[in-house]
Amino acid sequence: MTADIVDSHCHLDFPDFEGQLDAVIARAAEAGVTRMVTICTRLRNEPAVRAIAEAHDPVFYAAGTHPMSAAEEPLATVEQLVALAAHPKFVGIGETGLDYHYTAESKAVQKQSLRIHIAAARETGLPLIIHARDADDDMAQILTxxxxxGPYPCVMHCFSSSATLGRAALDLGFYLSMSGIAAFPRSTELREIFAAAPVDRILVETDSPYLAPPPHRGKRNEPAFTAHTARVGAEVFGLSYEDFAARTSANFDRLFAKAAAWRGAQGTA
Incomplete structure (x- = not known):
């Protein structure tokens, strides 16, 4: 039997998966990836992302405005995000955050958008899903x-930032999510940051279709490949794969409590 594990962040609505979702989700199940959260990055696409979650039992969803799109999209409102949260499979707010690598010119609107998403996470109790790139100081300041x-739950998705931002997030009670980047051979420093974190604050994800871990690096990523990153994660924490899968799945259930409750209500827990 393959240990169950969760892909806490993927993008199943992207064109890379068009017409292939049944096969992609079936391969995920074969790899032990029994649940996944697909992320809507532009609110105008929310109906399509919601439809994927409604059509596929293992799939939950979240929605927000990606920081790289913040200047191109209408500014979300707290009320709009709270209304979306009424859906039983809507389990997170975002992804939101700050990206100064490609879109530093829109810093001001990114910060405004981030604070709106934080307010929605605070009001709904759903976890905030953070994207951070080349914006560590501002990110730590705003989150703190x-x-x-007012407290709110949060995960630093695809965490690949500095140890300082990682520690700031952990000190706030947040979670760090391990993507395929952590499995890259040259990511020694990143693995050390994860190793210094409590294992009960770690999630795993693919961010598919991006960032496929070895042995699939350079190819399209998909939820089944969560297992490859998790095997590296198990090594980082000195655990068996089965133990690491169980711990990160329990972490997911603790943070994404709505997904855990929905699963239990379906009688599949």
């Missing part, structure tokens, strides 16, 4: 300021 104003 907002947390002082």
């Amino acid at each position: 300021e907002e947390h002082r104003a």
Whole structure:
């Protein structure tokens, strides 16, 4: 039997998967990836992403405005995000965050959008899903300021930032998510950051179709490949694959409590 594991972040609505979702989800199940969260990055695409979650039992979804799109899309409202959260399979707010690598010119609107998403996470109790790239100082400052104003749950998705931002997030009670980047041979420093974190604050993800881990690096990523990253994660924490899969799945259930409750209500827990 393959240990069950969760892909906490993927993008099944992207064109890379068009017409292939049944096969992709079947391969995920064969690899032990029994649940996945597909992320909507532009709110105008939310109906299509919702439809994927409704059509496939293992799939949950989240929605928000990606920071790289913040200047191109209408600014979300707290009310809009809270309304989306009424759907039983809507389990997270985002992804949102700051990206100064490609879109530094839109810093101001990214910060505004981020704070709106934080307010929605605070109001709904659903986890905030953060994208951070080349914006560590501003990210730590905003997350900390907002947390002082009122706590909210959060995961640093595809975490590949500095140890300083990682520690700031952990100190706020947040989670770090391990993507295929952590499995790349040259990611020694990143693996050390993860190794210094409590294992009960770690999730795993693919961010598919991007960032496929070895032995699929350079190819299209998909949820089944979560297992490859998780095997590296198990080594990082000195655990068996089965133990690491169980711990990260329990972490997912703790953070994404709505997904865990929905699963239990279906009698599949």
